[in-house]
Amino acid sequence: MILTGAELSKAIKDEVKKKVNSLKAEGITPALRCVVSSDDKSTEVYLNSIKRNCEKVGIDFAKILTDEKRIIEDVKALNVDPKISGVMIMHPVPKGVDEIAVLETLNPLKDVEGRTPQNLGKVLLGVESFTPCTAQAVMELLKYYKVDLKGANVTIVGRSTTVGKPLALMMLSEHATVTVCHSKTRDLKEKTKSADVLIAAVGRARMFDADWIKEGAVVIDVGINVVDGKVVGDVDFDSVSKKASVSKVPGGVGSVTSAILMRNVVEASLLNRR
């Protein structure tokens, strides 16, 4: 089976559009602001894709150019601006700035990426909060394809604060047995081959071929790597898809992630309306 994000992503975006329209009828326009300190090309590409997604669903988008002197004040201003629903702090922050301190400044109710300590702590506590969008997308894609996680052996390769770690906690809440692997893991292949569900989130192009995968497993590819101008995942799709269910890259987790970000902006506009 091939897991695509297309239908799920469309369903989320359709729902978002509807909600945006009804909010606009009340005189509220959900608004997202991206706090940016660098204008390098990859940031620009990413921002443009967010902007396009916002336009498609009717969310007001703008970037806020900041620097090391103003960033905390800029975030504080956005925190209290009633017109702003959601705020993204673009990584990296300016040199010499403590990124955690910036995240701690951000109002958790506007933290649509689920990056503040407060929201991440709630992921650990298993209570509702904004969750890291990519980790959330993995969970919703698995749910959409009715993958039973209860008691399943889930191996996550990658221990980032945006994917691996929060995803491990979310998997535990769904009663999976979770193993988190990374660059220091010994006998990695043994751990991926015993997985009922494998999450590849390492950022190495086509690292996992069929030899790493158990027959009949479900493989979620979180990787986004550019090889010869083409986007490929961490999984060797052609080889793995012959023996396991696998998500597409592009068109898998990524498309759901961007839809969830939009949904979170709308959700934030509701939370901040109260």
Added chain:
Amino acid sequence: MILTGAELSKAIKDEVKKKVNSLKAEGITPALRCVVSSDDKSTEVYLNSIKRNCEKVGIDFAKILTDEKRIIEDVKALNVDPKISGVMIMHPVPKGVDEIAVLETLNPLKDVEGRTPQNLGKVLLGVESFTPCTAQAVMELLKYYKVDLKGANVTIVGRSTTVGKPLALMMLSEHATVTVCHSKTRDLKEKTKSADVLIAAVGRARMFDADWIKEGAVVIDVGINVVDGKVVGDVDFDSVSKKASVSKVPGGVGSVTSAILMRNVVEASLLNRR
């Protein structure tokens, strides 16, 4: 090897005593308050042991009896009271009260048990914060006995918000490969037997005997169970100690945990002095 907490616990408490004395010379007395809503016997026993520990190191201790109507206001008052360094919210909170809401109210700088969302989120982010004392005690006991965690296969049995989950994140920060198991785990024995380091935190008396353990493993027993009036761990000590290194119960993790709580109160009094 038998891992005892005695020496480590004594070293921590000696350091705490010294700091308390120097703080008192400055006119500051570190003070701990326990917010209690129940006066059942097990809470009483626990509170008395905390009180005794406080007395030994010179920390001012008192319990604050609260109820469902006052608990949030009581916590808010302690948050801003300059005489109070640390606050513990005793579990369970009164019926009908949202425990997470109470924890969210608590000033993270007075959260000496590391239970607030903000401090737990920082554990995920891998930055300094008050961490759950029992999980911290496990890490420090392993460090004290120079157990190398880098690349080690660590199996944690138990997924609580105070031990299993934060401990998994802390182990990842030390570059261990971490598997978290629980009641829904299949083939549990396979997972414990492959562990270089096993953390038993399930709360079932002597559940793990030698048959569950790899030869030469390090086993940390977090369990506290009462059997025939005697405190025993989750590990069958007599059987396991013949083939693996194992921590004692009582006199292992527990004694370090209570020392760390005292250290956190002193640390909090320094943080809140600023």
